[in-house]
């Protein structure tokens with residue numbers, strides 16, 4: 536039996552640009568799903584900029600081997616969130632990965648085949664920005680396991696939205712279903728007067744979703760408590776239910792749960 540045999544739903548998180556919040560959305564989606572009673576894994580295939588270990592504050596952990604392959608790193612004692620990332624394989628967490636494409640592709644194949652995930656409700660695959668070799672290798676390696684689809688993350692500005700158009704084309708060409716678009720860093724709600732300032736403009740992601748005929752999963756505002764939680768490896772979903780990004784993040788998770796339920800029925 537393959538190591539992904541016990542994984543019910545696989546979804547990818549993609550973006551055209553770097554730094555728009557893929558790892559943030561992957562992390563908060565995993566936490567939200569965990570609080571809905573699901574077992575979740577995150578496979579971080581961002582080989583040159585792995586940020587998932589740090590966002591869960593487990594960057595000093597090592598990965599061990601068992602008969603079935605690599606044992607992922609568990610975030611909690613209940614083992615409800617497990618992680619695999621190149622960050623756990625580097626001698627020092629800040630070591631740079633200077634590899635050519637074939638070596639990267641080989642590691643991605645190994646990540647897909649050799650991690651002993653056990654039973655998972657969701658496996659979230661956090662990808663590097665763009666549509667590189669690594670994306671093609673990831674999608675090809677996952678194809679036999681019929682991924683649920685991809686979440687596309689963008690910031691509201693036209694330049695980032697333009698890059699998401701390329702992601703839409705990538706999904707179409709590789710036969711990956713688009714689960715929806717998330718607009719991240721969409722306005723800043725003042726904690727004192729609750730007025731919303733659209734720092735990076737607003738609505739680009741929603742408009743693109745409408746235009747492309749794909750679901751719009753929601754706008755996540757810029758939220759200092761969110762970035763601080765990520766810096767400190769804290770559980771934002773549990774600790775900050777009153778913060779401005781909380782409703783959007785939990786709504787995204789609910790839509791993913793609904794979509795997965797529909798696919799299963």
Ligand SMILES: Nc1ncnc2c1ncn2[C@@H]1O[C@H](COP(=O)(O)OP(=O)(O)OP(=O)(O)O)[C@@H](O)[C@H]1O
Pocket residue numbers: 550552553554555556557558559560581584586662663664719720721755756757758759761762763765766780
């Ligand atoms: N809605 C938000 N509010 C506040 N800070 C955010 C928000 N979304 C992301 N950030 C912060 O922005 C930074 C970049 O986010 P993140 O690492 O998730 O982006 P990424 O797209 O995964 O980047 P990369 O391309 O390097 O993989 C992080 O420091 C994160 O804490």
